[in-house]
Amino acid sequence: VNALGIDIGGTTIAGALVDAGGAILESSARPTTATRPEGIIEAVADLVAELDPEGSAGTVGVAVAAFLDRTRSNVFFSPNISWVDFPLRQALTEALSRPVRIENDANAAGWGEFRFGAGRGAQSLMMLTMGTGVGGALVDEGRLIIGGFGSAGELGHIVIEPGGRPCGCGNRGCLEQYASGTALMRIARDYLEDPGLTPDGLARALEAGDPRAMKAFVEVCDAMGRGIASLVSVTDPDVVVIGGGVAKAGPILATLIQQHFESHYPAGGKRPVAAMRVATLGNTAGVIGAADLARISPTLGP
Amino acid sequence: VNALGIDIGGTTIAGALVDAGGAILESSARPTTATRPEGIIEAVADLVAELDPEGSAGTVGVAVAAFLDRTRSNVFFSPNISWVDFPLRQALTEALSRPVRIENDANAAGWGEFRFGAGRGAQSLMMLTMGTGVGGALVDEGRLIIGGFGSAGELGHIVIEPGGRPCGCGNRGCLEQYASGTALMRIARDYLEDPGLTPDGLARALEAGDPRAMKAFVEVCDAMGRGIASLVSVTDPDVVVIGGGVAKAGPILATLIQQHFESHYPAGGKRPVAAMRVATLGNTAGVIGAADLARISPTLGP
Numbered sequence: 001v002n003a004l005g006i007d008i009g010g011t012t013i014a015g016a017l018v019d020a021g022g023a024i025l026e027s028s029a030r031p032t033t034a035t036r037p038e039g040i041i042e043a044v045a046d047l048v049a050e051l052d053p054e055g056s057a058g059t060v061g062v063a064v065a066a067f068l069d070r071t072r073s074n075v076f077f078s079p080n081i082s083w084v085d086f087p088l089r090q091a092l093t094e095a096l097s098r099p100v101r102i103e104n105d106a107n108a109a110g111w112g113e114f115r116f117g118a119g120r121g122a123q124s125l126m127m128l129t130m131g132t133g134v135g136g137a138l139v140d141e142g143r144l145i146i147g148g149f150g151s152a153g154e155l156g157h158i159v160i161e162p163g164g165r166p167c168g169c170g171n172r173g174c175l176e177q178y179a180s181g182t183a184l185m186r187i188a189r190d191y192l193e194d195p196g197l198t199p200d201g202l203a204r205a206l207e208a209g210d211p212r213a214m215k216a217f218v219e220v221c222d223a224m225g226r227g228i229a230s231l232v233s234v235t236d237p238d239v240v241v242i243g244g245g246v247a248k249a250g251p252i253l254a255t256l257i258q259q260h261f262e263s264h265y266p267a268g269g270k271r272p273v274a275a276m277r278v279a280t281l282g283n284t285a286g287v288i289g290a291a292d293l294a295r296i297s298p299t300l301g302p
Numbered sequence: 303v304n305a306l307g308i309d310i311g312g313t314t315i316a317g318a319l320v321d322a323g324g325a326i327l328e329s330s331a332r333p334t335t336a337t338r339p340e341g342i343i344e345a346v347a348d349l350v351a352e353l354d355p356e357g358s359a360g361t362v363g364v365a366v367a368a369f370l371d372r373t374r375s376n377v378f379f380s381p382n383i384s385w386v387d388f389p390l391r392q393a394l395t396e397a398l399s400r401p402v403r404i405e406n407d408a409n410a411a412g413w414g415e416f417r418f419g420a421g422r423g424a425q426s427l428m429m430l431t432m433g434t435g436v437g438g439a440l441v442d443e444g445r446l447i448i449g450g451f452g453s454a455g456e457l458g459h460i461v462i463e464p465g466g467r468p469c470g471c472g473n474r475g476c477l478e479q480y481a482s483g484t485a486l487m488r489i490a491r492d493y494l495e496d497p498g499l500t501p502d503g504l505a506r507a508l509e510a511g512d513p514r515a516m517k518a519f520v521e522v523c524d525a526m527g528r529g530i531a532s533l534v535s536v537t538d539p540d541v542v543v544i545g546g547g548v549a550k551a552g553p554i555l556a557t558l559i560q561q562h563f564e565s566h567y568p569a570g571g572k573r574p575v576a577a578m579r580v581a582t583l584g585n586t587a588g589v590i591g592a593a594d595l596a597r598i599s600p601t602l603g604p
Contacts (some may be wrong), residue, residue, distance in 0.1 A: 023493035067573050070425065076573045084572075086391065124450035125371065138536070140447055147442070147538025148426030148575045157535040157568040159465065160526065169568035171531070229473070232535045233459040234440070236449025266459040270386075271369050271378045272451045 005291030006044055007105060007236030008032065008064040010080040010132065013040065015047035016284065017057065018291035021086045022116030024284060026051055037083055045095045059099040061288040061294030062092060063108035070150040072102045078166060079133075101294040105152055105286050109279075110137020111144055112289030113241050115145040118277040122239035126231060127279070128155055130146055130184070130224065133168075134176035138235055144293075145235075156180065160227050177222035183292075188216035199245065205248070218256060225260025228302070232274055243279030254278045307408060307593030308346055309368040310334065312347035312382040312434065315342065317349035318586065319359065320593035322420030326586060328353055339385055346475035347397045353579075361401040362594030364394060365588040374404045381435075381470060396515075401432030403596040409455055409587050410438020411448055416541050420579040422557040424541035428533060429581070430457055431546030432486070432526065435470075436478035440537055446595075458482065462529050463587075468584040480525035484545045501547065508551070519551070520558060527562025534576055535568055545581030556580045 002025060009032060016027040031105040033039035048060055065136050066078035066088075073089040087096045092100040103111070110127035119127065122139065129135040135153025138145040145152045147272040151195055157169050158177030164173030177183060181199070189197045191212040192205065204215035228240060242254060265273060304327060309316045311334060318329040330352050335341035350362055359543060368380035368390075394402045397531040412429035415421040421429065422443065431437040438446040438457025448456045458478030459471050465486040466475030479485060483501070491499045494507065507515035521565070530542055542563075544556060560578040583590055 003342065005399065038470060038499075042438065044541040067569065076568075113414070122456070123449065136536075140442075141445075142451070143443075145442055145447075145537065148424065149538050151573060152426070152442075152536065152538040153568075154535040154538070154568065154594025158460070158532040159462070159528065159566070162462065167568075170570055171566055171568050174568070226461070228530070233456040234454065234533065236451050236454040236456070238450025264473055266456065266469075266473050266476070267369065267379075267453075268472055274450065 001137060001295070002033060002057050003060045003061060003291040003295040004048060004052050005060070005287035005289070005294065006047060006063065007108065007290060008040060008044070008062065009105070010065065013047060014283075014287050015051050015066065016287040016291065017051050019289050020068035022288050022292065024288065027287070037081060039084070040081065041095045043291075044092060048096055055098060059101050059294040061101045061105055061290030061292070062102065062109070063105040063290040064088070067148045068102060069106055069243045070146060071149070072150070083113050096174070101290075103293050104153070105142055105145070106135030107137045108135035108293060109135070109243060109281075109285035109291055110139060110153070110241070110289065112281050113243065114139045115292050116288060117281040117285060118196075118241045118279050120174065122237065124235055124237045125229075125239050125241065126155070126235060126237035126274075128228070130179060130220075130242065130246035131181045131244035133182070134180045134207035135244070137204065138155045155231060158227060158230060160223060160230070163194070164251055164275050165253050173204075175223065175227040179220055179227055184216060184220045185221070186244055187219055188213055191216045203248070220246070221253065221256035222260040226264050228257065229264035229266065230259045237274050238272070240274050240276050241279050242276065243283045243285060247278050251262060251278060303597065304359050305361070305363060305593040306350060306354050306369070307363045307589035307591070307596065308349060308365065308411065309405070309588035309592060310342060310364065310383075312367065315345050315349060316585075316589050317353050318589040318593065319353050320590050322597065324414070324590050324594065326590065331587045339383060339388070342383065343393050344398045347392060349399055354428040357400060361403050362394075362398055362401045363405065363407055363410070363592030363594070365407040365592040367407045370404060370452045372448060374452070377423070378512070399466035403592070403599065405592060405595050406455070408437030409439045409446055409448070410591035410595060411545060411587035412441060412455070412543070412579055412591065413584075413595055414587035415545065416441045417583050417594050419583040419587060420539055420543045420581050420589060424539065426537055426539040427543065428457070428530075428537060428539035428576075429542050429545060430526070430530070430544045432481060432522075432544065433483045433546035434480045435484070437546070442537065451474070451521040456535060457529070460529060460532060462525060462532070465506050467527045477525065481522055481529060485525070485538060486522045486548060488506065490515055505550070513557040522548070522564040523555065523558035528540055528566050530559065530563045531566035532570065539576050540574070542576050542578050543581050545587060549580050553580060556558070
C-alpha cells in the first residue's frame, strides 16, 4: 500500500506519496514559516489534502528537525522552529484527522537509505548528513536506535576538537563545526579569499581542480573521517552512508573520507572495516523514510 | 534454572553457578595461562566440571576480553591472549561437550549490571569500566548492541585528544589513555612523585585528602566526563553505569564524572540528562552477565 511522507525542513515542507518499494508516486511542497508554528501545521494539512485527498494512505509519516521524546509525541525543542515542549503529534493528529508517526528528520533519512538506498543490507548502519549541520542516524538489526530519551544519533555533536569552535548546542569542538556543508563553505571562502563564494561556485572550482578549493574539501573530509573513526568504536557499523548537500560531490567524497577514516581506525588490520557509501536518495530520503516508518510502525507511542 | 558463567580475564579465569535472579550460588577460579591458549580451554573445562559436574546447567556462558565476530563463534584477536582468527566457540563446545554462548567481557559485565545491578530499568544503558583499559557495553530496549562486525561498545577508543597519547589500538588520544585505572595510576604517580605508588596507596592518599591525589582523580573524572558527553550524542542513554577497579572509589566517582559531563552536555538544559551510577556487581558482573546470556539466548550464532 502507498504511504504519505512529510519532511518539515528549515525552508521547505516537502510531501510525497510513496509506494511500498520506496518509489515516489507524487510530490509537492510548501514554504516553511518558521516564526509561526501554527502555520507549519496548516501547511502540512494542506499538503496532505493535496497529495491524498481521500485519506487512503492512512497514517502520515512526518520527519522534523527536532529533539523528540521517546514516544515521538512531543518536541523537546527544535533548532529552527519555535517549538519548546510542544505536543506535535497531538496537534498534527487533530489538524489532519488521521494518525501521525513523527520521526527526527535525520533518522527518517537514514531509515530511507537503509530500506531503499545506499544502506540496503546493512546489519548496522551509520548515516551522517553533511548539510547545514551534521545529522546522523543509527539502524541496528533492522531497528532505528532512538535511545533512552529519544535523541540518539545526534552524531554531529561528538567532540573532535576539545575546546574548539563554539557550537549551537552549547558545547565546543563538535564534529558539525568541522565537517558540515556550512564548515566546508566557511573554509573554502577563507582559502579562496572570496566571501561571496556559493556552493555552486565551490563545485565549479573543485571541478576546475583549484588547489585551494581541493584543500578545503580535503580538510572537511579529514574531519569527517576522524569523527567516523571515533564513532565506529561505539556502534561498529558495517556500512556508513554519507548524505546531505555535500554528498552531491559524489564518490570522491566517500573515497577521501574513507582514506582519512582508515588512517585513524582503531585496531585497524585486525578486524573488518566499515564500507563507506554516498547516499543515493538525495533530499527525498526524508519523505521516503517517513512514509515507510508510517507504514511499518504506525502505532509507536501511547 | 541455574546457569553457568565463566569470565576469562588477563590473570584469572572466574567461574560461577548463578541463579535466575542473578545470585551467585557457587564460584571458583583458575589462573590464566595466556601464553598457552589450549591451557585456557583446559582450565575452563576444569572449572565447569567442578561447578556443574552433572551438566544440569546446560549452555555455558563465557565472557572473554576479545574482539568477536557477529555470530560469537570466532575471535578476531584478543589483546591479552594469543588468539588470532581463533574458532573459540567450536574449541570450547568440543572441550566441554555442551553448548557455549560467548560474549565480549565488557558486554557481559554490562548485561549483568543491566539485568541485576546498577543498570536495572534502563531503556538505553551505557556502561563504562575504568580498569586496565576502558571497556564499554551498550544495551538498548533490552538488547545488547553488538554492531555490524560484532565489536560495538568499544567505548574506550573514541578519541578525546586528537594527536594525543598513543594507544594500543594503533590510534592516538583514545579515552582509555586518559580515563582508565592505568591512566589514573600513571597521573597519580607523577603528581605524588612516587613511581612505586600502588592502587591501595592511592586509595589511602585520597582518603587522607592528599590534594595531589585528588588532583589526579579529578583529572581522570574530567576526561571520563568529556568522553561521556561525546558518547551520549550517539546512543542517548538514560542511564550511564561506571564500573571497573576505579569504581571502588564509590559515589564520589559518579558525582565528579557527572559534574564534568554536564558542563559538556550538548543541548544541555533543553532535554533530559542521563543518570550516572556506580556499578554494584563489582568484578562478578562478568560471570553473572555471561550466565544470564547463556540462559536467555543460548542459540546465538549458526
